[in-house]
Amino acid sequence: MEQLLEAAPNAAAPAAVAAPSGPQRITFHATGGEYFRIWIVNLLLTIVTLGIYSAWAKVRRNQYFYSSTELAGSSFEYHGNPVAILKGRILAGLLVGAYALTAHSSPLLALLALLVLGGISPWFIWKSLQFRLHNTSYRGIRFRFAGDTHDAYINFMVRPWLSGVTAGLAVPFVHQRATAWTHGSARYGNARFSFDAEVSDFYKLYGWFVLIGGGGFALLVWLIMSGAPPADGAEARAAEAGFVVLAGYAWFFLVYPLFKQLTQNLVWNHTSLAGHRFQSDMRWGRMVFITITNYLAVICTLGLFLPLARVRTLRYRLESIALLPDGSLDDVLAGAQEEIGATGEGASDFFDFDLSM
Structure with missing residues (x-):
């Protein structure tokens, strides 16, 4: 799923919390307006410092996104050191x-x-x-x-x-x-x-993508070629080829979210943590809608919609994931951590x- 202070509380597990009673869906509390303010300041300071501030910008962004990501009543934290x-x-x-x-x-x-x-x-x-x-x-x-x-x-x-x-x-x-x-x-x-998806599951994933993506594009080209009048001259043939290329790009923007959706669902539906399983139910139609409207909004606002587009995409991808608990999450104890x-x-x-x- 691109995109969660140095001292880390890593010695002991927190106080016990009641075991979740059912599937715990991730919630994402970030808003486009809040992230826009972080994004514009990060962008300006990165430009002024000739890129040096980009490390601090990354930490600020991750701290905001991680703290806005909640699972079973608790949020994630990011501890990255910008100097490092x-x-x-x-x-x-x-x-x-x-x-x-x-x-x-x-x-x-x-x-x-x-x-x-x-x-x-x-x-x-x-x-x-x-x-x-x-x-x-x-x-x-x-x-x-x-x-x-x-x-x-x-x-x-x-x-x-x-x-x-x-x-x-x-x-x-x-x-x-x-x-x-x-x-x-x-x-x-x-x-x-742990991860229990088989190689055959990934071949099915790619098979569906090639079948829908490649087959759909071939059908699209056939419809364009059969519906257009015979090209007469080099300029007409070049225009026809250009139209096919544009159609290919348009088809890619429709099909690529399908690959993202299939991949996320496959990966997280086969991932577990000490008996706690994950579930992802992303939908292609919703992902296509978000992707297309994000592109249109970014173009119409000359790029100013970029931070809002990122929040929209992250919200849908994260909130499509749920944890299926097998007992209390607090049975997990913190292990010894080494500085990385x-x-x-x-x-x-x-x-x-x-x-x-």
Whole structure:
């Protein structure tokens, strides 16, 4: 589900709370107006400081969103350190800068720099997962990520090669294994998350997406071509091709929310925490409506609707998830927490990795 102060209450579980009596749906209390004020200040300060404030902006945004996310009467908290995030971004910037410089001076050095970037990217992802979960807490108990670097390289370097050599046929397998690792390695205190979706479930997911997306686009092109008069001349053929491309973009904006909906439902309907199961009931039609109206509003307001669009999307995605409790949530005890560095978090933002749960 893109998008929840340094001292962390991590020594003991909070006082007992009565066991929930039924499904506990997530509620999201953020409003577009409140987030707009945070967003505009973050944007202006980031511009004035030439990007330096972006780390503080991220912390302010996450603290607002996390504190606005409530489950079973309690909200989440975000504890990220902006200075640590900034250090990670600086390191990522130096690495990319080194590649950009070598690209102009020596193709061989540029290739070497690119290989280095690719070689350390799984490590950045691993550190990012550690940092994000470690700096998220619920009822005074922190989350953590127990996966190791070996599995990070298997899931984000070795297996992705299968997608290339199989012409994309292995994509569902790679997706399932990476999701099983990230969810299965997450912890809430001492409690383990688990993920029980099979590879076949992901092939069904992608099969439906390809069938509806590809088949629908092919039908759309056929209708356009059959309904249009025969193209006469290069300009007419170019105009016809352009119309097909525009139709393809329009179809993508309709079908992509379907993939998001199917993916969220598949992942969270197969995720559990120490016997407590999750349930997601996102609907494609609602997601399409939110997506299209968000795009139209952003265009009509020259981008000023962006923060409100984000709140609308987050609210629907989060409030589609419910927890099905199996006893009291307070049976989960906080485990010992180790301090996790933020290098991976800053770098993952720089490279646009968003793998947090």
